[in-house]
Amino acid sequence: MGGVPTKHHTRSKTGNRRSHLALTASQLIACPKCKHPTLPHRICSNCGYRPAKIKNQK
Template sequence: MGGVPTKHHSRGKTRRRRSHLALVSPKLIACPNCKMPALPHRACANCGKYVKKARTKKEVSV
């Protein structure tokens, strides 16, 4: 036999429980070097710089 709920949960109770499941958008800042959106405290995905220092080498394709 399958499980059957023993008590009825009201809409308010269900929605109050689910209120913490909302997604949050990432907080983006403008990269000081290339002005593209980037996550704070991380190297820029576009230019690879973090606090005006090159952290990754940009691959150049010919």
């Protein structure tokens, strides 16, 4: 015999469990050099500006 669920999960219990699975939109900031929208803590794809924390990471 195959596995059969022994308890029924109501829609509200399932929804409560899944309430933390929602995706969030990525937060963009303006590059301090060229004002192009970029992700925080990343190198700017437009002008190549690198924040100080990324420069000294070696």
